[in-house]
Amino acid sequence: MIQESEASEPEATRRDADVTESSRANRGWWDRNADEYQVEHGTFLGDDRFVWGPEGLDEVEAELLGPPEELKGRDVLEIGAGAAQCSRWLTAQGAHPVALDISHRQLQHALRIGGSFPLVCADAGALPFADGSFDLVCSAYGALPFVADPRLVLREVRRVLRPGGRLVFSVTHPIRWAFPDEPGPEGLSVSGSYFDRTPYVEQDDEGRAVYVEHHRTLGDRVRDVVASGFRLVDLVEPEWPAWNTSEWGGWSPLRGNLIPGTAIFVCERD
Numbered sequence: 001m002i003q004e005s006e007a008s009e010p011e012a013t014r015r016d017a018d019v020t021e022s023s024r025a026n027r028g029w030w031d032r033n034a035d036e037y038q039v040e041h042g043t044f045l046g047d048d049r050f051v052w053g054p055e056g057l058d059e060v061e062a063e064l065l066g067p068p069e070e071l072k073g074r075d076v077l078e079i080g081a082g083a084a085q086c087s088r089w090l091t092a093q094g095a096h097p098v099a100l101d102i103s104h105r106q107l108q109h110a111l112r113i114g115g116s117f118p119l120v121c122a123d124a125g126a127l128p129f130a131d132g133s134f135d136l137v138c139s140a141y142g143a144l145p146f147v148a149d150p151r152l153v154l155r156e157v158r159r160v161l162r163p164g165g166r167l168v169f170s171v172t173h174p175i176r177w178a179f180p181d182e183p184g185p186e187g188l189s190v191s192g193s194y195f196d197r198t199p200y201v202e203q204d205d206e207g208r209a210v211y212v213e214h215h216r217t218l219g220d221r222v223r224d225v226v227a228s229g230f231r232l233v234d235l236v237e238p239e240w241p242a243w244n245t246s247e248w249g250g251w252s253p254l255r256g257n258l259i260p261g262t263a264i265f266v267c268e269r270d
Helices: 019-045 085-092 104-113 150-160 174-178 218-227
Strands: 011-014 075-079 096-101 119-121 134-140 161-172 200-203 209-213 230-236 262-269
Touching (some): 019 104, 075 085
Antiparallel strands (some): 161 262, 200 209
16 A cells, blocks of 8 residues: 555646546545645634635625625525635624535534534535525635536526525636746746636546646636526626735735736626
């Protein structure tokens, strides 16, 4: 048996990865890395904050789901919930959230922190809920950056939303794919084509994907939203605030002051 310390590092490449391979790879990656992720980013995320991305844009200020006082009594689905920090904040506003994640280990961290809302381990492309179950759906960097067919997820979200319901989701800003994923000066020069949609894949020695991330241009994202039956009502590109001195992967004050790092799509179901 190969010990973890002896295991080779996965190979980073760009190649196709379908819905099944992407789902399997990312479920495994988040299960393996949930502990490290929560240790590294748990303080920034807090236990009961609703943060839309590494810039630190807080729902308290943004009100992208609507005024906090109007969240009371609303049924809300959080997709890609991780340790369910956002669902915990929603509960404090009087909402009734359900926290869903593909990773069982991430949801164990949600249990560790605690909360009175349901936790559901499921794939965002096959939501285990009846039609019209929710008033709101939110996703802060959850699911959509990692799925091969975002329209499959978006159509599932539309199905479980009630008429007039709202979906708000954040993803890595598409322009970032043209730059190296580095927080320093080396991350400021274009290194690839913005229009290259080939997925980023990390694979093991046998060529099996262990992590997959998919690129969509800004236009692709808009078309995905509209084709899935939503109306795009806002597209938010948070600026990097002066108070945030943190680095998070390729996100940093240096880059954040020059190019956008996050795109937040505010959508409504007619």
